[in-house]
Amino acid sequence: MQIFNVARNIHLGIKSLMLHKLRSFLTMLGIVFGVSSVIAMLSIGEGASKEALAQIRKLGSTNILISSIKPVEDEAEANVHSHMIMYGLLYDDELRVIETFPAVQQVAPVKEIRKEGRLYERALELRVVGTTPAWFDLVQRSLIAGRGILKRDIDAHAHIVVLTEYGARRLLATERAIGEQLRIGSEYFEVVGIVRSEAEQGGTIQTPDQEVDAYIPLNVARTSFGDIIIRRTTGSREMSRVELHQLIVQIRNEDEVEATAAGITRMLERFHKKLDYRISVPLALLRQAEATKRNFNIVLGSIAGISLLVGGIGIMNIMLASVTERTREIGVRRAIGAKRKQIVVQFLIETMVLSTLGGFVGIGIGVSIPWLVTRFSGMPTVVTPESLVLSVGISMAVGIVFGLYPAVRAANLDPIEALRHE
Amino acid sequence: MTAQSGSNTDVIRLDHVCKTYKVGEQEVHAVADVSLTFSQGAFCAVMGPSGSGKSTMLNLLGCLDRPTSGRYVIANEDISKLNDDRLSEIRLRHLGFVFQSFNLIPQLTVLENIALPLFYLGWSTEKSAVHAAELAERVGLSERLRHRPTELSGGQQQRVAIARALANDPKIILADEPTGNLDTATGEQIMTLLCDLNRQGKTIIMVTHEPSVALHARQRVHMLDGRVERIEDDE
Numbered sequence: 001m002q003i004f005n006v007a008r009n010i011h012l013g014i015k016s017l018m019l020h021k022l023r024s025f026l027t028m029l030g031i032v033f034g035v036s037s038v039i040a041m042l043s044i045g046e047g048a049s050k051e052a053l054a055q056i057r058k059l060g061s062t063n064i065l066i067s068s069i070k071p072v073e074d075e076a077e078a079n080v081h082s083h084m085i086m087y088g089l090l091y092d093d094e095l096r097v098i099e100t101f102p103a104v105q106q107v108a109p110v111k112e113i114r115k116e117g118r119l120y121e122r123a124l125e126l127r128v129v130g131t132t133p134a135w136f137d138l139v140q141r142s143l144i145a146g147r148g149i150l151k152r153d154i155d156a157h158a159h160i161v162v163l164t165e166y167g168a169r170r171l172l173a174t175e176r177a178i179g180e181q182l183r184i185g186s187e188y189f190e191v192v193g194i195v196r197s198e199a200e201q202g203g204t205i206q207t208p209d210q211e212v213d214a215y216i217p218l219n220v221a222r223t224s225f226g227d228i229i230i231r232r233t234t235g236s237r238e239m240s241r242v243e244l245h246q247l248i249v250q251i252r253n254e255d256e257v258e259a260t261a262a263g264i265t266r267m268l269e270r271f272h273k274k275l276d277y278r279i280s281v282p283l284a285l286l287r288q289a290e291a292t293k294r295n296f297n298i299v300l301g302s303i304a305g306i307s308l309l310v311g312g313i314g315i316m317n318i319m320l321a322s323v324t325e326r327t328r329e330i331g332v333r334r335a336i337g338a339k340r341k342q343i344v345v346q347f348l349i350e351t352m353v354l355s356t357l358g359g360f361v362g363i364g365i366g367v368s369i370p371w372l373v374t375r376f377s378g379m380p381t382v383v384t385p386e387s388l389v390l391s392v393g394i395s396m397a398v399g400i401v402f403g404l405y406p407a408v409r410a411a412n413l414d415p416i417e418a419l420r421h422e
Numbered sequence: 423m424t425a426q427s428g429s430n431t432d433v434i435r436l437d438h439v440c441k442t443y444k445v446g447e448q449e450v451h452a453v454a455d456v457s458l459t460f461s462q463g464a465f466c467a468v469m470g471p472s473g474s475g476k477s478t479m480l481n482l483l484g485c486l487d488r489p490t491s492g493r494y495v496i497a498n499e500d501i502s503k504l505n506d507d508r509l510s511e512i513r514l515r516h517l518g519f520v521f522q523s524f525n526l527i528p529q530l531t532v533l534e535n536i537a538l539p540l541f542y543l544g545w546s547t548e549k550s551a552v553h554a555a556e557l558a559e560r561v562g563l564s565e566r567l568r569h570r571p572t573e574l575s576g577g578q579q580q581r582v583a584i585a586r587a588l589a590n591d592p593k594i595i596l597a598d599e600p601t602g603n604l605d606t607a608t609g610e611q612i613m614t615l616l617c618d619l620n621r622q623g624k625t626i627i628m629v630t631h632e633p634s635v636a637l638h639a640r641q642r643v644h645m646l647d648g649r650v651e652r653i654e655d656d657e
Contacts, residue, residue, distance in 0.1 A: 008541065015529045332525045335486060336539050337514025337590070339507050415486050419521065 006349065013350035016322075027318045028358035030311025031398060035362025035391045037307055039383065040369035041300035042390075047370070047381035049293040056289060059282035062105075063138065064249040064261050066093075068242055071274040084228070087276035088242040091222075093268065097249055101263055103256035108134035109218055110246035113225045117214060118183040119171045126167065126214045128184055130221025136195075138248050146178045146193030153192075153217045159224075160216065161189035164197040167212040182214070187224050189216060257283045308394060311358070312402040319351050319406035323413075330410050331418025343411040344404075351403025352396055359395025363388055432495075433593050433625050434460040434483065439492035441478050441648075452478035453489070454648040460627065462593065465620040467636035468629045470645035477598070479645065480629045484517060484596045485509045497593065514542055518587030520616075522599035524579040526571035532558065532582050533567040539590040557585040561615060577608035584615060588624075595619065597628040601635050613638045 017024040059065065068088030094109045111130035116123055129135075136148040144165055153160055161182055168177050168191075181188045195215075231238045249264070251257045261281045268277055323330070330343060338346075367388075370381035441453040453475045460466060470476045481487040482494060485501055488509075494501050497516045501509060518539075526535045536554040537545075545553070558564050561581040571579055580600060587595050597616065601609030617638055620626050628639060636642050642654040 005541075005544070008547065012530075019529045328525060329527050332519075332521075332527065333538070333542075334510070335484065335513060335519045336586075337510050337517075337542050339510045339542075341507075342542065416481050419486075419525065 005345075009346055009349040010353055012346065013353040016326075016350055017354060023318065024354060027314055028354055028361065030314040031308065031355050031358030031395050032311075032362040032365065034304060034308030034311045034398075035359045035395055036364075036366035036369060038301065038304040038391050038394065039363060039366025039387050040373075041304050042297060042387040043366075043370040043381045043383040044373065044379065045293065045296050045300050046384055046387075047374075047379065049289060049296070050382055051380060052289050053286065053293075056282050056286045059285075060138065060250070061283045061286060062251045062254055062257060063282055064251065064257065064264065065280045065282070066097075066247040066249065066264065066268070067278050067280070068245050069276060069278050070240070071276045084239040084241055086241040087274065089244040089247055089277055090271075091243050093271070094244065094247055096267060096271070097247065097264060100267060101260050103251050103253075103260045105250040105252045106134045106137065107250070108132060108138045108248040109244050110135065110248070111218055111221050111243070112245045113221060113229070115185045115225065117167075117171065119177070119180060122171050124167065124170050124212060126184065126212050128214050128216060128221065128225070130216055130218040130225075132218050134250075135215070135248070138250055141195040144194045144196055146191070148193055148195070149215060149217055154219055157220060157223070158217060159187060159189045159220060160192045162193040162195060162215040163191060164195055164213050166197040167214065168194045170212065184214060184216070185225060189214075254283060257281060308398055312355075312398040315351060315355055315398065316402040316406060319347065319403055320409070322350075323347065323406050323410040326410075327413060327418045327421040330413050331415050331421065334413075334415035335419060340411040344407045347407035347410050348400065348403045351407065352399030355395045355399030355403070356392065359392050362395065363391055366391065432459045432461050433464075433497060434458070434627075435493075435495040436482075436489075437493040437495075439482065439489045439494055441475075441482060441487065442490040451475075451648045453482060455492070456648075456650055457492075458643065458650065460594075460625055462625055463620070463623055464641060465617070465626045465639045466628070466641040466643060467639035468627065468643045468645060469631060469633075469636050470651070471631065473647075474645040475648035476629050476631075476645050478648075480596060480598055480627070483594075483627055484519060485512045514539065514590060516592050516594060518590065518592040518595040520580070520583050520587050520595060520597040520600045522602040524571070524576070524583045524603070526579055526582055526586075528571055531568050531570060532563065532574070535571060535582055536585045536589055538586055543590060554585070554589065557588050558582075560588070561585045575608075576604050577611060580604065580608075580612050581615065584612070584619075588619070592624070594625045594627065597626065599630055600628060601630070601632070609635065 066089060070085070070087055091109075094107050098104055098107055108131055113128040113130070115126055115128045117126040118124075131149065132154060133149050133151055146162070148162055149160070152158075161184065163171070163177065163182075171177070171182070177191045177194065180191045182191050183189075197213075227241050227243050229240050229242060231240070249260075251260050258281065261279060261284070265279055268279075333343060333346075367383055370383055373379055374381045436456055436458045439453060439456045440451060443450045443452055456479070468476045468479055478487070482489055485496065486509075488504075489502055492502070496512060499512065501512060504512070527538070530538070533551060533554050536557050537550040540550040540553060555564065555567060558567055561584050563578060563581050563585065566574060566578065571582065574582065595616075600616065601612055604612060613635060616626055616628070626639075628635075630636050640656045644651040644654070
């Protein structure tokens with residue numbers, strides 16, 4: 001019976017509101033604008049952070065990336081003298097990481113060398129990446145043809161190479177390149193596989209021009225090309241010795257990522273005198289980005305909340321006027337036998353009908369604003385279902401909060417006075 | 423039917439009922455020591471000049487107010503000590519009101535106005551509509567069910583109000599100057615309707631200051647300064 005009465009009270013509320021159509025409509029506008037600004041702001045905020053989050057997530061939330069960087073002091077020195085500088089991750093670092101931390105699932109070492117690749121007459125500046133089979137697991141790039149680097153290649157010290165799709169095409173080779181002998185530097189490597197080059201995966205590895213990567217077994221890279229990199233610039237020669245450029249460390253589960261990252265940092269501090277490495281934890285970045293987004297949403301939400309507050313006050317104002325106007329109706333209802341509670345419910349539901357209706361109109365407008373923004377400015381926006389539920393909830397809550405006082409006031413009218421009211 | 427009889431057929435009994443208001447320092451006795459009983463089927467007019475306490479009397483009888491002292495028993499229930507919710511309950515179950523200015527709810531149709539008490543009794547919409555239509559017919563208004571009160575004449579509005587007062591099938595109908603806003607001819611029609619209802623067994627207590635209207639009642643209570651001055655009884 002209670003639910004049934006709610007339905008009839010809603011019906012009654014609509015009737016009463018329809019008595020003053022313009023007034024009800026104008027009162028509703030406050031909520032309409034409030035709700036539409038909540039939705040519009042949340043969707044723009046959501047859209048802005050979504051891309052950033054997606055990029056970080058691609059790096060793998062269970063991964064820790066350790067990269068070699070040239071220490072600042074060496075940079076300065078190198079400009080003065082032309083002697084060899086040594087920095088970066090060591091082969092031993094990989095072993096230490098694996099042996100020290102039980103949470104580590106696997107580690108993919110990356111060693112980069114710039115070399116010219118030559119297939120028949122065609123030549124191409126390649127980024128030769130010496131790595132292990134783990135790399136193919138961690139980076140998850142799909143094979144177009146052939147295979148990746150396998151453990152037996154490492155064991156056999158095999159001169160094999162896996163090319164990227166783009167690089168392979170540049171060398172005038174498609175799937176047929178499998179089995180060809182590619183000359184890198186002065187040695188020949190058998191092409192065993194081609195992987196898809198995905199431009200958006202650029203963030204995974206240090207340099208963005210990975211489309212011309214050539215993946216070879218790490219131990220082969222080490223013996224064939226050594227650790228010394230010579231970079232020639234006009235008038236000067238810069239020599240540096242770097243063992244590994246990057247370590248991609250995969251952790252068994254997300255909970256252990258941050259603790260392990262801290263452990264690795266402490267360990268590296270012990271073995272490296274200079275700060276010639278950088279640790280980045282995608283999970284931490286992800287958390288940070290999410291926290292930023294949350295703060296952003298709070299700020300935007302508060303601004304929108306103010307317009308809802310103003311809308312709510314408008315509603316309360318009108319409902320108070322309505323209660324005064326309908327004093328006699330209240331008196332009659334009380335005389336007939338309505339309890340105070342029933343009068344409260346009647347006016348509360350009437351207010352909620354007004355605010356919820358405003359909420360729904362607001363959703364209509366609020367959803368179309370982000371759509372227009374995306375259409376005309378190209379800014380990404382995301383309308384989440386949560387924001388819709390939130391808006392309806394908020395508009396109903398506004399109805400309750402700002403309807404309660406007028407409703408209680410209506411219910412507390414003395415029926416005798418109310419009947420006498422002119 | 424008179425003031426002192428105390429049989430089981432009494433629906434209303436007032437024992438030394440007082441209603442006192444405080445105006446500043448002074449106490450005003452709107453109703454002072456009134457003892458009355460009304461039995462089932464009575465038709466009584468409460469008369470008196472303005473300020474005689476007849477309105478306060480009606481508010482007390484209608485359970486819209488509680489006496490300051492004394493006992494008021496309606497339908498075997500002493501209402502002097504009841505809380506607001508219980509008073510509402512008594513009004514809902516046992517009383518019907520007819521007002522001078524009709525007091526219909528403007529946003530509701532005739533049918534919905536008549537069905538209003540049924541809403542608070544928790545009847546279903548369908549059942550209420552059927553019953554309300556029957557009541558409309560009883561007061562001679564079956565053609566105007568979908569109209570708004572403002573589209574009706576004063577007499578028609580009062581008929582709607584009477585139908586509404588009958589909806590909860592009360593034992594007692596309280597009428598406050600029911601003809602006060604109507605011309606004489608229409609007023610007569612309304613009084614005829616009330617007399618019919620009385621004949622059908624409803625107890626009617628009516629406040630009026632017009633002697634011609636009061637003559638329709640079978641009993642007249644004259645009030646002065648909050649006291650019952652005299653009681654005229656036709657039987």
